[in-house]
Amino acid sequence: MRIVTRRLREQERVTSDVYTINKETSIATLQKKISNGQIDGQVNGVYVDGKQIETRYVNLSQIAPVTAPKGKDLFDVWEDETFDEVADQRTAVLSDFYNVRLNEDAKKVSCTS
Incomplete structure (x- = not known):
């Protein structure tokens, strides 16, 4: 630990x-x-x-996982569109983390001090 x-x-x-x-x-x-x-x-x-x-x-808060698009796994052939979907999902997850979840953490911590 x-x-x-x-x-x-x-x-x-x-x-x-x-x-x-x-x-x-x-x-x-x-x-x-x-x-x-x-x-x-x-x-x-x-x-x-x-x-x-x-x-x-x-x-x-924790960062949500980024998962493979539906119907794809690690052993399939990924096209450029598949990588674009993963990149878009990653961007959405990080945006949510920085803009929403960290703001909620800041509010929680400021209320307790």
């Missing part, structure tokens, strides 16, 4: 945001340390606010 992890640190503050992406399941896990509105104690006479970790899960 391959997981990509990145930590974002704000100057010298203790709080940190973490996100991980599981490449096998395409699920992003977003974690953020936030104040819970309570007093956690005192350090050197200064009150310290309580913290909790908020976790959100976002299912990321």
